[in-house]
Amino acid sequence: MTDASPSLTVRRKRDRQTDDPAVLDEIMAHGAIAHVAMVRDGLPIVLPYLYGVGDLGDGRGRQLLLHGSTGGGLFLDAGEDGVPVSAAITHLDGLVYARSLNDSSANYRSAMIFGRATLVPTEQRLEALWMVGDHLMPGRRAGVREITAKELAATTVLRLPLDRVSVKVRFQGVGEAPDDGEDHGVWAGILPLSMQAGAPITGAVTDAGVPVPADVTALAGTLEARAAERRAALVERLGAAVRPTESTN
Amino acid sequence: MTDASPSLTVRRKRDRQTDDPAVLDEIMAHGAIAHVAMVRDGLPIVLPYLYGVGDLGDGRGRQLLLHGSTGGGLFLDAGEDGVPVSAAITHLDGLVYARSLNDSSANYRSAMIFGRATLVPTEQRLEALWMVGDHLMPGRRAGVREITAKELAATTVLRLPLDRVSVKVRFQGVGEAPDDGEDHGVWAGILPLSMQAGAPITGAVTDAGVPVPADVTALAGTLEARAAERRAALVERLGAAVRPTESTN
Numbered sequence: 001m002t003d004a005s006p007s008l009t010v011r012r013k014r015d016r017q018t019d020d021p022a023v024l025d026e027i028m029a030h031g032a033i034a035h036v037a038m039v040r041d042g043l044p045i046v047l048p049y050l051y052g053v054g055d056l057g058d059g060r061g062r063q064l065l066l067h068g069s070t071g072g073g074l075f076l077d078a079g080e081d082g083v084p085v086s087a088a089i090t091h092l093d094g095l096v097y098a099r100s101l102n103d104s105s106a107n108y109r110s111a112m113i114f115g116r117a118t119l120v121p122t123e124q125r126l127e128a129l130w131m132v133g134d135h136l137m138p139g140r141r142a143g144v145r146e147i148t149a150k151e152l153a154a155t156t157v158l159r160l161p162l163d164r165v166s167v168k169v170r171f172q173g174v175g176e177a178p179d180d181g182e183d184h185g186v187w188a189g190i191l192p193l194s195m196q197a198g199a200p201i202t203g204a205v206t207d208a209g210v211p212v213p214a215d216v217t218a219l220a221g222t223l224e225a226r227a228a229e230r231r232a233a234l235v236e237r238l239g240a241a242v243r244p245t246e247s248t249n
Numbered sequence: 250m251t252d253a254s255p256s257l258t259v260r261r262k263r264d265r266q267t268d269d270p271a272v273l274d275e276i277m278a279h280g281a282i283a284h285v286a287m288v289r290d291g292l293p294i295v296l297p298y299l300y301g302v303g304d305l306g307d308g309r310g311r312q313l314l315l316h317g318s319t320g321g322g323l324f325l326d327a328g329e330d331g332v333p334v335s336a337a338i339t340h341l342d343g344l345v346y347a348r349s350l351n352d353s354s355a356n357y358r359s360a361m362i363f364g365r366a367t368l369v370p371t372e373q374r375l376e377a378l379w380m381v382g383d384h385l386m387p388g389r390r391a392g393v394r395e396i397t398a399k400e401l402a403a404t405t406v407l408r409l410p411l412d413r414v415s416v417k418v419r420f421q422g423v424g425e426a427p428d429d430g431e432d433h434g435v436w437a438g439i440l441p442l443s444m445q446a447g448a449p450i451t452g453a454v455t456d457a458g459v460p461v462p463a464d465v466t467a468l469a470g471t472l473e474a475r476a477a478e479r480r481a482a483l484v485e486r487l488g489a490a491v492r493p494t495e496s497t498n
Contacts, residue, residue: 032341032344032355033339033341033357035284035286035295035297035337035339036295037284037286037293037294037295037335038293039288039291039292039293042288043288043333043335043363044286044287044288044293044294044295044333044334044335045286045293045335045361045363046284046285046286046293046295046335046336046337046361047337047361048284048337048339048357048359050355084292084293085293086286086292086293086294086295087295088284088295088296088297090282090284090297092281092282092444095281095385095386095468097386097389097465098393099392099393099394100393100394100396100400101378101379101382101393101396101400102396102397102400102404104382104385104386104389104393106281106299106385108282108297110297112294112295112296114292114294129350130350133350133353136344136353136355137344137346137353140346140353141350143348143432143435143436144347144348144349144350144353144431144435145348145349145430145431145432146430147349147350147351148351148429148430151349151350151351155351173450173452174452174454176454180397181394181395181397182393182394183392183394184454184455184456185456185459186392186393186455186459186462187392187451187455187459187460187461187462187465188451188452188454188455189449189450189451189452189455189461189465190449190450190452191446191447191449191465191468191469192446192447192448192449192450193444193445193446193447194444194445194447195341195442195443195444195445196442196443196444196445196476197440197441197442198440198441198442198443198476198477198480199441199480200438200439200440200441201422201438201439201441201480201483201484201487201491202436202437202438202491202492202493203422203423203437203438203439203487203490203491203492204489204490204491204492205423205425205433205437205490206433206435206436206437206438206492207433207434208492210434210435210436211436212436212438213435213436216346216436216438216440219344219440220440223442227445227447228447231447231448231450234450235450238450238452240453241452241453241454242450242451242452242453243451243452243453243455243457244451
């Protein structure tokens with residue numbers, strides 16, 4: 001069961017394409033939602049799905065794991081043979097303020113995956129569900145009860161191999177065509193962006209006095225530390241192309 | 250030029266679908282990237298695009314405006330007649346920690362738009378570009394130079410009407426099937442998530458002494474205030490279903 005596949009060669013901004021597997025791994029690790037496109041009645045549909053990443057031991061290596069319900073559209077369409085999809089995981093890492101609109105841009109990391117999404121076989125579904133949980137809520141597995149047979153029967157996981165992937169990254173400073181009319185007295189620079197956690201909200205279903213657990217606090221800390229590391233890495237990479245300011249030192 | 254269109258009725262979790270135009274407006278206003286799916290050679294492709302929202306005065310009202318290059322794939326495919334697309338704008342607003350994996354979830358807002366993306370006519374392209382800029386970098390228009398004729402010629406904007414849209418929202422607390430085995434001594438609650446800005450990085454192309462401008466600082470402040478407002482709105486909405494904790498008071 002193979003499908004023809006769109007070319008994976010980027011037509012524009014080819015310098016932004018990378019085949020470094022570590023970059024793909026990081027993009028996958030830092031995301032929670034994959035936008036998955038499929039064709040229905042000849043027309044495109046794209047929907048967001050929570051995802052995980054894991055090796056199910058089926059010889060396909062690490063795959064994208066999409067969580068769904070047996071009643072959901074994409075999962076019905078998958079049927080026995082699977083369904084051709086394209087999935088994108090994108091991180092907006094910053095806005096690039098140049099002194100012209102044309103040179104203004106965004107820093108981002110994006111993975112586009114092409115392939116046939118197929119149902120995870122029944123015997124691997126339980127482990128696939130835990131992998132999705134582990135990806136989205138690291139460390140939570142220890143705090144939740146076992147999955148019941150009824151829950152397992154009502155759930156579906158689709159797997160998508162990661163062997164046909166196009167990765168693009170912009171991780172740069174301001175790139176301006178020199179002196180084509182911009183005002184050098186106007187500020188130019190990067191506004192870093194990242195997903196961050198706010199203070200947790202405790203549900204009243206929680207017994208009184210139970211504190212926010214370490215895994216939840218740790219996830220918030222991970223997001224914060226990751227943003228600080230990426231900002232520092234960008235500053236280091238740009239070197240003399242950035243100017244120390246009050247807000248950056 | 251009309252296309253058949255997939256049903257806009259959500260099959261699952263119908264209570265999460267809304268047709269409140271204010272919710273759609275907010276989802277559009279709070280986003281920067283749209284994931285746009287199209288069909289090429291019978292297969293789906295999904296790609297991320299920076300977008301804006303604006304009324305071009307062409308009688309179609311406010312539309313999604315996708316910024317691209319004349320050399321880019323989707324924009325080539327659009328041609329004279331346009332191209333059927335599906336676009337999704339999704340905000341992950343929080344992780345919902347229940348005491349079972351099955352009841353664990355995410356708070357989110359998502360808009361799926363179906364329709365035919367067509368080229369913005371040449372005479373409206375300049376204004377459409379500014380609308381994309383205004384959307385992504387509010388207030389920046391005053392600081393950047395005019396768009397040159399050469400830049401304008403190399404740029405394309407696609408427009409997509411907002412009349413065929415499916416909006417889904419989960420803005421809730423922990424929903425658990427009561428007493429099916431979960432441990433009430435385990436914490437349950439929400440970890441709010443939002444896009445936040447880090448400290449700006451000043452490019453060395455900026456004249457010495459030029460401070461970070463008010464529009465950049467204001468955008469960072471807007472993101473922070475928005476997250477605080479949404480968190481407070483969720484706590485208020487949930488009322489007695491949330492328990493005050495040290496970290497939430």
